[in-house]
Amino acid sequence: MFQIKEKQKLNSEMMLFRIDAPLIAKKAKPGQFIILRVTEGGERIPLTVADTDPEKGLVTIIFQIVGKTTDQLSRMEAGENIVDFVGPLGVPSALENIKKACVIGGGLGVAIAYPLVKGLHNEGTEVDVITGFRNKDLIILEKEFKKAADGYYLCTDDGSRGYHGFVSDQFRELLKNGKQYDTVFAVGPLLMMKAICDLTDRPRIRTIVSMNSIMLDGTGMCGACRLTVNGETKFACVDGPDFEGHEVDFDEALSRSTFYREEERLSLKRHRCRLTGGVR
Numbered sequence: 566m567f568q569i570k571e572k573q574k575l576n577s578e579m580m581l582f583r584i585d586a587p588l589i590a591k592k593a594k595p596g597q598f599i600i601l602r603v604t605e606g607g608e609r610i611p612l613t614v615a616d617t618d619p620e621k622g623l624v625t626i627i628f629q630i631v632g633k634t635t636d637q638l639s640r641m642e643a644g645e646n647i648v649d650f651v652g653p654l655g656v657p658s659a660l661e662n663i664k665k666a667c668v669i670g671g672g673l674g675v676a677i678a679y680p681l682v683k684g685l686h687n688e689g690t691e692v693d694v695i696t697g698f699r700n701k702d703l704i705i706l707e708k709e710f711k712k713a714a715d716g717y718y719l720c721t722d723d724g725s726r727g728y729h730g731f732v733s734d735q736f737r738e739l740l741k742n743g744k745q746y747d748t749v750f751a752v753g754p755l756l757m758m759k760a761i762c763d764l765t766d767r768p769r770i771r772t773i774v775s776m777n778s779i780m781l782d783g784t785g786m787c788g789a790c791r792l793t794v795n796g797e798t799k800f801a802c803v804d805g806p807d808f809e810g811h812e813v814d815f816d817e818a819l820s821r822s823t824f825y826r827e828e829e830r831l832s833l834k835r836h837r838c839r840l841t842g843g844v845r
């Protein structure tokens with residue numbers, strides 16, 4: 566059992582939990598993730614290790630409430646226990662020998678981008694960060710990014726704060742204004758990462774994407790998270806989640822990502838009906 570030591574509501578759809586998991590806190594590196602189960606018999610979901618405190622044995626996760634399991638998790642309180650919390654999983658992000666990086670995070674990708682930015686900053690890399698949200702009420706981690714980044718660019722889709730537009734629009738402007746990077750990290754929805762890879766195709770800038778494939782076991786056994794990279798089958802859980810973006814078959818990844826949409830919709834509906842006593 567893994568105890569929730571702290572719970573914070575970051576905005577109407579994102580939560581931060583600190584979990585007592587000393588072994589993971591000691592070992593986890595930026596880019597790695599855990600797989601948790603809220604209850605016995607529950608679904609396994611992967612979440613990025615957003616931060617660690619090895620001395621206190623705490624692991625921070627930041628998650629967006631998007632379906633049944635994240636909704637269940639968001640209803641738990643500090644002091645309660647999660648049944649499974651397995652990790653660290655995945656290959657750590659390669660952050661060495663990068664002089665100037667741009668980290669671009671959209672939506673729940675902002676949470677995943679945070680440990681990357683901190684890791685790059687600790688490596689002495691000059692880092693620009695672009696984060697995007699639907700509106701000003703959903704902005705998270707602004708103070709933390711400002712502290713770790715050399716340049717911080719905030720975007721909202723509706724223009725209620727910062728740059729009015731998508732992260733890809735802001736990034737295109739930075740490139741047009743002469744900004745140069747040796748590596749770009751794009752983390753967020755598949756369409757956003759694909760848009761960034763299109764912008765860095767010519768002239769080519771090395772672009773690393775974090776593939777948020779559907780995962781079950783997280784050990785390379787079940788095949789749920791498979792994707793095609795440079796014409797070869799890879800597993801996001803053991804070969805990634807980071808990959809060279811220009812080599813990823815995004816069309817295939819997009820079609821696989823919607824495979825269980827109907828089941829996910831029904832599962833959330835049943836879960837909410839059970840909570841409210843409504844008809845299933």
Ligand SMILES: Cc1cc2nc3c(=O)[nH]c(=O)nc-3n(C[C@H](O)[C@H](O)[C@H](O)COP(=O)(O)OP(=O)(O)OC[C@H]3O[C@@H](n4cnc5c(N)ncnc54)[C@H](O)[C@@H]3O)c2cc1C
Nearest residue numbers: 610611612613628629632633634635673777778779780829
């Ligand atoms: C390596 C990795 C790291 C991630 N890190 C974070 C994070 O730090 N913060 C965060 O908010 N989200 C993160 N995600 C996404 C997160 O796993 C999903 O939002 C979560 O599984 C949704 O579960 P649900 O039951 O609440 O929603 P569902 O209704 O089951 O699904 C909603 C959507 O979430 C995705 N999803 C569902 N089940 C899985 C699964 N088992 N594996 C992967 N994706 C799934 C699908 O795109 C689906 O359409 C990460 C995903 C991966 C693969």
Ligand code: FES
Nearest residue numbers: 781783785788802
């Ligand atoms: S999650 Fe099963 S192979 Fe990756």
